[in-house]
Amino acid sequence: MALLEVNDLSVYYGVIHALKGVSFTVEQGEIVTLIGANGAGKTTTMQCIMNLIPSRSGSVFFDGHDITKMPCHKIVNLGMTQVLEGRHVFQELTVYENLLMGAYSQKDKSRIKANIKEVYDHFPRLEERKNQIAGTLSGGEQQMLAMGRAMMSRPKLLMLDEPSMGLSPLLVDEVFSVIKSFRDSGMTILLVEQNAGKSLALSDRAYVLENGNIVLSGTGTELMASDMVKKAYLGG
Amino acid sequence: MEQIITTIINGLSLGGVYALIALGYTMVYGIAKMLNFAHGDIIMVGGYTIFVFMNATGNPIIAAIFAAVVCVILGASMEKLAYKPLRGASPLAVLITAIGVSYLLQSLSQIIFGPTPKTVIVADLGVTKIGNVTISNSSVLTLILTVIIMIALTLFIKMSKTGRAMLAVSEDRDAAKIMGVNVNGIITITFVIGAFLAAVASLFYLLKYPSISNTMGSMPGIKAFTAAVIGGIGSIPGAMLGGLLLGVIECIFNSFSEIAPYTDAIEFGILIVLLLIRPNGILGKKKREKV
Numbered sequence: 001m002a003l004l005e006v007n008d009l010s011v012y013y014g015v016i017h018a019l020k021g022v023s024f025t026v027e028q029g030e031i032v033t034l035i036g037a038n039g040a041g042k043t044t045t046m047q048c049i050m051n052l053i054p055s056r057s058g059s060v061f062f063d064g065h066d067i068t069k070m071p072c073h074k075i076v077n078l079g080m081t082q083v084l085e086g087r088h089v090f091q092e093l094t095v096y097e098n099l100l101m102g103a104y105s106q107k108d109k110s111r112i113k114a115n116i117k118e119v120y121d122h123f124p125r126l127e128e129r130k131n132q133i134a135g136t137l138s139g140g141e142q143q144m145l146a147m148g149r150a151m152m153s154r155p156k157l158l159m160l161d162e163p164s165m166g167l168s169p170l171l172v173d174e175v176f177s178v179i180k181s182f183r184d185s186g187m188t189i190l191l192v193e194q195n196a197g198k199s200l201a202l203s204d205r206a207y208v209l210e211n212g213n214i215v216l217s218g219t220g221t222e223l224m225a226s227d228m229v230k231k232a233y234l235g236g
Numbered sequence: 237m238e239q240i241i242t243t244i245i246n247g248l249s250l251g252g253v254y255a256l257i258a259l260g261y262t263m264v265y266g267i268a269k270m271l272n273f274a275h276g277d278i279i280m281v282g283g284y285t286i287f288v289f290m291n292a293t294g295n296p297i298i299a300a301i302f303a304a305v306v307c308v309i310l311g312a313s314m315e316k317l318a319y320k321p322l323r324g325a326s327p328l329a330v331l332i333t334a335i336g337v338s339y340l341l342q343s344l345s346q347i348i349f350g351p352t353p354k355t356v357i358v359a360d361l362g363v364t365k366i367g368n369v370t371i372s373n374s375s376v377l378t379l380i381l382t383v384i385i386m387i388a389l390t391l392f393i394k395m396s397k398t399g400r401a402m403l404a405v406s407e408d409r410d411a412a413k414i415m416g417v418n419v420n421g422i423i424t425i426t427f428v429i430g431a432f433l434a435a436v437a438s439l440f441y442l443l444k445y446p447s448i449s450n451t452m453g454s455m456p457g458i459k460a461f462t463a464a465v466i467g468g469i470g471s472i473p474g475a476m477l478g479g480l481l482l483g484v485i486e487c488i489f490n491s492f493s494e495i496a497p498y499t500d501a502i503e504f505g506i507l508i509v510l511l512l513i514r515p516n517g518i519l520g521k522k523k524r525e526k527v
Contacts, residue, residue, distance in 0.1 A: 052410050076416035088411040090404050101404050104397070105416030153416065 001064065003028045003188050004049070004080075004157055009058035011041075011048050011212075018044050020212040021058065026157065031179070031189040033199045033220070035233055036209035042192040043085050045209070046161050050075050050082055063156060076105050079156035083163055085192075087146040091135030095126055098134050098145055102152030112152070119148035122178065140171040147178060158182060159190045164198070176202060196233035200224045208233075238368040243491045244484060249375035250444065251483020252382030256437040257460030258467070258475035259389065260430030266406040266470035267426045270330045274314060274337035276457015278431050282307045282438030283448040284345055287356045296359045296439075304435040311431025315424055323420075346450040353449040358442050374443040385436065386476050389429070393472060398425060406470065459486075462507050468520020477518060 002025035011019040019041045026032045034042045047053045049060055051072050059068045067075050090098050099119060103112040120127035123144045129137065134145060143163060150158055160179065164172040176198050183189055193199035200206055203220035208229060216228060223229045257279065264272045282303040289299035318337050322330050361373035393399035404412040405422045413419055441456055442448070459482060467478025482503060489499040510517070 047410075050414060052413060071418070071420075072413040073416045073418045076414060081416075082414045084411060084414065088408050090407050090411065092403060092407055093400070097400060100397075101400060101412075101415045101417075104401065149415075 002026060002061075003063055004190065005061040006045070006049065007059045007061075009045065009048060009060065010056045011044055011053060012056050018212055019048065019055075022209070022212070022214055023058075024207050024214060024217070026188060026190050028156075029183070029186070029188055030204040031183050031191060031202055033191045033193055033203040033206040034209050035193060035196045035199065035206060035223075035229075037232070039211075040209040041212040042209055043161055044212075046082060046159050046190070046192055047084075049159070050080065073105075076153060076155075079154070080159070081150050081153050081155045082159040083146045083150050083161060085161040085165070087139075087142045089134040089137075089142050089145045089149065091133070093134055094131050095134055095137070095145055096130040098149050099126075099152055102149035105153050115152050115154065119151055122151070122181070123148050140167055140174075143167060143171070143175060144178075147175075151182070155187060157188045157190065159192075161192045162194060163191075164193065164195050172198070196229070197224070200229075238370075239491065241369050242371060243487050245371055245379065246375050247484030247487030248480055249378040249382075249440075249483070250487060251463075251480035252379050253437050253440045253444070253479075254456065254460045254463045254483050255476045255479025256382060256385065256433045256440070257456055258464040258479045259386075259433050259472065261461050262464040262467070262469055262471060262475040263402070263426050264430050265464070266472075267402055268315075268319070268423045270319065270327065271334060271461075272314075272319075272427075272430070273331070273334040273457075274341060275430065275434060276453035276455075276460070277338050277341040278307050278310060278434040278453065279438040279441060279456060280345060280448075280450060280453035281310055281341060282435040283356075283442060283452055284349060284354075285435075286358060286439060286442060287349075287354050287448050290356050290358060299358070300435075300439050303438060304432055307431045307435035307438070308428050311427040311434075312424055314431075315427040320420065320423075342450045349448075349450070351450070353447050353452075355446055356442060356448060357446055358439065361443075374440075378440040378443065381436075382440070385433070389433075390472065398422070402426060459503065462504065466507055466510055466517055468517030471517070471519045471521075474517055474519035 004026040007023050008021045009019055010021050022045055034045060036042050044053065048055050051070065055068065059066065061067065062075065062078060062080055065078055090101060093101065099116050103115060106112050125141055126145060126148055134142065137145060147163065164175050167175065172195065179189060179191065180202060191199055200220040200223055205219050206223045207214050208216040216223065216226065260275050261272065264270065285303040285306045286299045289302045290296065293299065314337055318333050319330060322333060361377060364371050364373055393402060401412065401417045401422050404415065405417060405419055409419055460479060463478035463482040464475045466482065467474025485506065486499055486503060489502055490496045
């Protein structure tokens with residue numbers, strides 16, 4: 001059974017039919033990417049899986065549990081979290097407090113401490129700035145904080161929504177190498193990216209979303225070779 | 237000089253009461269993103285509870301404990317029955333509901349206790365004279381306890397896991413959810429804390445003005461709301477500062493007999509002028525809303 005199974009998910013914003021029956025799976029240990037143009041429904045899909053927005057019909061299963069109507073905080077307790085589009089770090093809290101918030105679902109204090117140390121090993125910049133208010137960090141540092149904060153709950157499945165958006169090319173490379181190291185440490189990754197080239201190269205499998213429908217799927221390399229993907233998302 | 241010291245201590249003490257009430261408005265606004273217009277009426281319910289238990293036991297401590305319990309239950313059930321079903325509804329619907337809850341509580345207490353105001357002497361603590369300065373002991377007690385409560389609340393918000401979650405929910409509800417925060421639970425806790433502070437405020441208010449009626453919560457409620465807006469609605473230190481400021485201003489103007497009748501008008505006038513200069517209040521931040 002797949003770690004995440006999305007069946008025929010349908011979402012409306014008022015009268016607008018934003019997701020028209022999206023189905024896909026993410027297997028344990030994979031990196032799976034959703035690519036698609038602006039407005040295709042990528043963020044809607046990610047937020048709907050965690051019930052930040054309600055679905056009209058369809059079902060979502062995670063690790064054997066039906067999470068279709070489960071409140072978001074209970075889904076987090078099952079071992080899934082998300083780095084939202086636009087980072088969403090708590091601007092008024094310090095870096096350290098943000099990381100503690102990331103461990104909100106964890107009870108074991110010594111493990112939280114060990115996790116924080118691991119995040120600092122990953123992102124030494126965060127340790128240097130641990131007592132700084134998060135709102136004063138640069139965009140790249142905030143992205144690192146958002147990813148480090150997500151690590152704190154030790155998720156089985158981590159969803160990342162546009163983690164490279166608005167970052168310099170150097171930082172984009174760093175973000176992708178962090179994603180790879182997350183996978184190497186045993187996390188399963190569901191990724192939404194505008195940077196189709198880099199994300200397909202990293203992905204085991206990928207799905208192309210257009211106007212609320214999945215129109216194409218395959219392995220990362222297959223999709224990179226597809227004429228349609230080349231034309232629409234890889235600049236020819 | 238003696239007059240000034242007395243006025244300022246009375247002002248700080250009245251301001252402390254406003255601050256306790258203002259904290260309820262501002263925390264609920266920051267976290268649940270709504271104005272609980274029935275908040276002032278929690279004071280009234282606290283007042284009647286104190287009245288009932290003072291008559292039954294004569295012990296102000298027992299009366300205060302029961303007031304706290306009743307107000308906390310009221311705050312939590314108000315949220316659960318009236319506001320929670322409207323989560324995600326338009327702010328206007330929530331506002332109208334809050335006004336409805338306010339009238340419901342006022343009418344119910346009128347049915348139960350009748351339209352005639354009741355008087356209750358909670359405790360006569362007397363006065364202290366230092367040189368030529370006369371200070372009422374209840375003012376000093378109010379001020380000390382208010383300061384202790386404010387420090388405790390600040391520490392709770394800053395240091396505890398729940399407090400941090402409250403800040404997180406107030407800043408970014410979706411981000412808090414994906415951390416695993418039960419937002420509905422945090423909102424309930426916020427209402428409970430607000431109602432507890434209102435119960436404490438009702439005790440202190442009765443020490444100053446020992447008259448209880450079904451509309452007794454309106455004026456301190458509106459004053460405290462004004463204080464919360466002056467301080468910057470959504471900001472906890474703002475509510476404390478706004479409350480103390482408003483109390484001192486009120487007592488200063490009330491000490492001049494020619495001006496005293498216009499004190500309320502002056503206070504609300506200050507609010508209007510301040511909002512023209514600083515639309516987000518003294519400690520409020522632009523756009524971003526926090527607890």
